Amino acid sequence: MENSTRLDLYRQMVLIRTFEETILREYHADKAPIWDIGAGLIPGEMHLSAGQEPVAVAVCANLTPDDAVTATHRPHHFAIAHGMSLERLAAEIYGREDGLGRGRGGHMHLFDPSIHFSCSGIIAEGYPPALGQAFAFKSKGSQAVAVAVTGEGAANQGAFHESLNLAAAWRLPVVFVIEDNDWAISVPRSLSTSVASNAERAKAYGIPGERIEDNSLEDIFAAAKRAVDRARSGGGPTLLEVHTLRLWGHFEGDAQGYRPDLDGVAQRDPLPAYEMHLRALGVADDDVIKGAVTEAQARVEAAISFAKSSPIPEPSSATRYVFS
Structure with a gap:
C-alpha cells in the first residue's frame, strides 16, 4: 500500500469516528435525567460502528461510485466510506x-441511489438486493460490482445461504463481507454458530472464502482488492469475514452486562493502533494527526448544523411517499 493511500484511509477513519462521536453526543444530549429512547432531537434506536472503521474504509477504497454497497443496521461507517454526503446523512438521522x-428512513434505512448505497434494519436483508444489483451490472456488460455487508449473527439466516448459492450458480460479481464483532446483539458466535469461522461456509458453495484477523486495515484492503478484482474480471463471488471490534454497545443505552471483555476493549481500538503504525513508518507526525482531527471536526459540525437547520416534515405529509 502506498503511503498516500494509508493517509487517506486514516483520515477517513478519523472522519467516521468523529461523526459517530458527535452523533453520540447529540443523541444523549436530551435523553436525561430519565432515559427515553423516543425523546430528543434524534429519537429511536441508534447503532454506532466505532471500532469497525477499518472494514469500511479498506473495502470501499477498492470501489468506485458505480459499485453498489448494501449495509446493515449499523451503517454509518460504510455510508461515509462509500462517499455519502455527511449533510444529507446527518439530516436523515x-x-x-x-x-x-x-x-x-432514519439511520437504519439509508438510501442513496447516487452512490448505489442502501441498508436495512432487517438482519441479512442486504444480501438478496445485492444479487439483483450484481445481476443488473452483469446483464448490462458493466464491470461494476456489488458489496453485501452483514454481521456474523446474520450468517445463520436463510437469506445468507440462499444468496451465496445463487451468486455462485450465476457467477455474479458480488463480494460478501461479514463483520464479525463477536456479538450478535448479546450472543457470542461460539454459542450460535456451528463453525469457528463463517469463511469456511464458502466451500459449500464452491467460492473462495477468507477470514482476516486482528481488524487489520491493510490486510482487509489486500483481501478486498483480490475479491473485487475477481468479481470485476468475471470470476464470480467471494466471501470475506473480518474479525473486527464493537467498541460500544449493540445500541445506545445497552449496558453490555453480557460482555466479559469490556475491560480490554479500549486497548483494541483500531484508530490509535493505526496512528502508531503510521508514526512508525514515518508517514504521520503530530501535525498530520492534528490536521486530520481538525478537518474532521469542522466537516462534521457543519453537517450537524445543516441537519438542525433543515425543516421538520409537516405532520400532514405523513402519508406522502408511500404506496397507498
Missing part, C-alpha cells in the same frame, strides 16, 4: 426534510 429519505 435527525428526521429532517433534507435527509436522504426526507427524514422518513
Whole structure:
C-alpha cells in the first residue's frame, strides 16, 4: 500500500469516528435525567460502528461510485466510506426534510441511489438486493460490482445461504463481507454458530472464502482488492469475514452486562493502533494527526448544523411517499 493511500484511509477513519462521536453526543444530549429512547432531537434506536472503521474504509477504497454497497443496521461507517454526503446523512438521522429519505428512513434505512448505497434494519436483508444489483451490472456488460455487508449473527439466516448459492450458480460479481464483532446483539458466535469461522461456509458453495484477523486495515484492503478484482474480471463471488471490534454497545443505552471483555476493549481500538503504525513508518507526525482531527471536526459540525437547520416534515405529509 502506498503511503498516500494509508493517509487517506486514516483520515477517513478519523472522519467516521468523529461523526459517530458527535452523533453520540447529540443523541444523549436530551435523553436525561430519565432515559427515553423516543425523546430528543434524534429519537429511536441508534447503532454506532466505532471500532469497525477499518472494514469500511479498506473495502470501499477498492470501489468506485458505480459499485453498489448494501449495509446493515449499523451503517454509518460504510455510508461515509462509500462517499455519502455527511449533510444529507446527518439530516436523515435527525428526521429532517433534507435527509436522504426526507427524514422518513432514519439511520437504519439509508438510501442513496447516487452512490448505489442502501441498508436495512432487517438482519441479512442486504444480501438478496445485492444479487439483483450484481445481476443488473452483469446483464448490462458493466464491470461494476456489488458489496453485501452483514454481521456474523446474520450468517445463520436463510437469506445468507440462499444468496451465496445463487451468486455462485450465476457467477455474479458480488463480494460478501461479514463483520464479525463477536456479538450478535448479546450472543457470542461460539454459542450460535456451528463453525469457528463463517469463511469456511464458502466451500459449500464452491467460492473462495477468507477470514482476516486482528481488524487489520491493510490486510482487509489486500483481501478486498483480490475479491473485487475477481468479481470485476468475471470470476464470480467471494466471501470475506473480518474479525473486527464493537467498541460500544449493540445500541445506545445497552449496558453490555453480557460482555466479559469490556475491560480490554479500549486497548483494541483500531484508530490509535493505526496512528502508531503510521508514526512508525514515518508517514504521520503530530501535525498530520492534528490536521486530520481538525478537518474532521469542522466537516462534521457543519453537517450537524445543516441537519438542525433543515425543516421538520409537516405532520400532514405523513402519508406522502408511500404506496397507498
